[in-house]
Amino acid sequence: MRRPFVAGNWKMNLNRADAVALAAGLAARATQDGGVDLAVCPPSVYLDAVAAALNGSPIALGAQNMYHEAGGAFTGELSAAMLLDVGCKYVILGHSERRHVMGETSEDVNRKVHAALAAGLTPIVCVGELLDQREAGRTAEVIAEQFTASLAGVSADDMARTVMAYEPVWAIGTGKVATPDEAEAVHLDLRKLIEDRYNAEVAAAVRIQYGGSVKPDNAAELLAQPNIDGALVGGASLKVDDFLGIARGALS
Numbered sequence: 424m425r426r427p428f429v430a431g432n433w434k435m436n437l438n439r440a441d442a443v444a445l446a447a448g449l450a451a452r453a454t455q456d457g458g459v460d461l462a463v464c465p466p467s468v469y470l471d472a473v474a475a476a477l478n479g480s481p482i483a484l485g486a487q488n489m490y491h492e493a494g495g496a497f498t499g500e501l502s503a504a505m506l507l508d509v510g511c512k513y514v515i516l517g518h519s520e521r522r523h524v525m526g527e528t529s530e531d532v533n534r535k536v537h538a539a540l541a542a543g544l545t546p547i548v549c550v551g552e553l554l555d556q557r558e559a560g561r562t563a564e565v566i567a568e569q570f571t572a573s574l575a576g577v578s579a580d581d582m583a584r585t586v587m588a589y590e591p592v593w594a595i596g597t598g599k600v601a602t603p604d605e606a607e608a609v610h611l612d613l614r615k616l617i618e619d620r621y622n623a624e625v626a627a628a629v630r631i632q633y634g635g636s637v638k639p640d641n642a643a644e645l646l647a648q649p650n651i652d653g654a655l656v657g658g659a660s661l662k663v664d665d666f667l668g669i670a671r672g673a674l675s
C-alpha cells in the first residue's frame with residue numbers, strides 16, 4: 424500500500440522570519456505518525472533555517488530545484504550534495520514553472536533526476552500539460568513524452584523510490600482544479616506508462632501526487648482516487664491550517 428505524501432512547494436514566497444514561523448507552526452502541530460508523509464520545500468536560502476525549525480518533527484525538508492553537476496564553476500547553482508548537507512530528503516524537479524518560465528527541458532530534468540538519485544535524494548518529478556495541449560486532446564501524449572524523457576535511463580529500483588507529480592499547468596495557482604475524474608485518468612495513464620516501461624511491482628510502488636489548486640476543501644475527494652497518492656501544494660502550503668487540512672484530507 425502506498426503511503427500518502429503531501430508536500431508544500433513554497434516557491435519564491437516568504438521571508439526568513441515568516442518561513443521559520445510557518446515551519447515551527449507546522450512542526451508544533453504535525454503528529455508523529457499521522458499516516459501521511461509530509462514535506463516542505465522552502466526557498467533555498469531558507470533551507471537551513473527551516474531545517475532547524477523542523478528538527479525533531481516528522482516533517483521532511485525538500486528543495487525546489489538543483490543542478491546536475493557535483494560541483495565547480497556553476498555560478499548560482501546548487502548541487503545534490505549541498506541539499507543533502509542542509510538536511511534535504513526531497514528535491515522537486517521539472518516543476519512547470521521551471522519548464523515553462525525558465526525553459527528547462529525534459530533532458531535537463533533527466534540529468535538532474537540521475538544526479539539526485541545517485542546522491543540519495545528522492546526526486547519529486549513533475550509532469551503536466553498546458554491548457555492548449557489539453558484542449559487539443561494531447562494530454563496523454565504530453566505526459567508520455569515528459570515521463571519518457573525525464574526518467575530515461577532510471578533503473579527499476581530507483582524508479583520505485585521516485586515520486587511523480589501530475590500538475591496540469593492550467594490548474595497551478597489559478598484556482599481551477601482538475602476534477603477528481605480528470606486527475607485520476609492521467610494518474611492511471613502515468614502508472615500504466617511506468618508498468619509498461621518497468622513492471623507491475625514498480626508501478627504499484629511509485630507515489631504519484633496531484634498538484635494544481637489543491638485546497639483543504641477539495642483534497643479529500645482528489646486524494647480518495649485510487650491512483651492519487653498525495654498532493655504537491657503551492658499556495659495553500661503557506662498557511663499551517665490549510666496545509667494540515669490537506670494532509671488530513673489524504674487520510675479520509
Ligand code: PGA
Nearest residue numbers: 595596635636656657658
Ligand atoms: P498551487 O501550486 O497549489 O498554488 O496551484 C501547485 C504547484 O505548483 O506545485
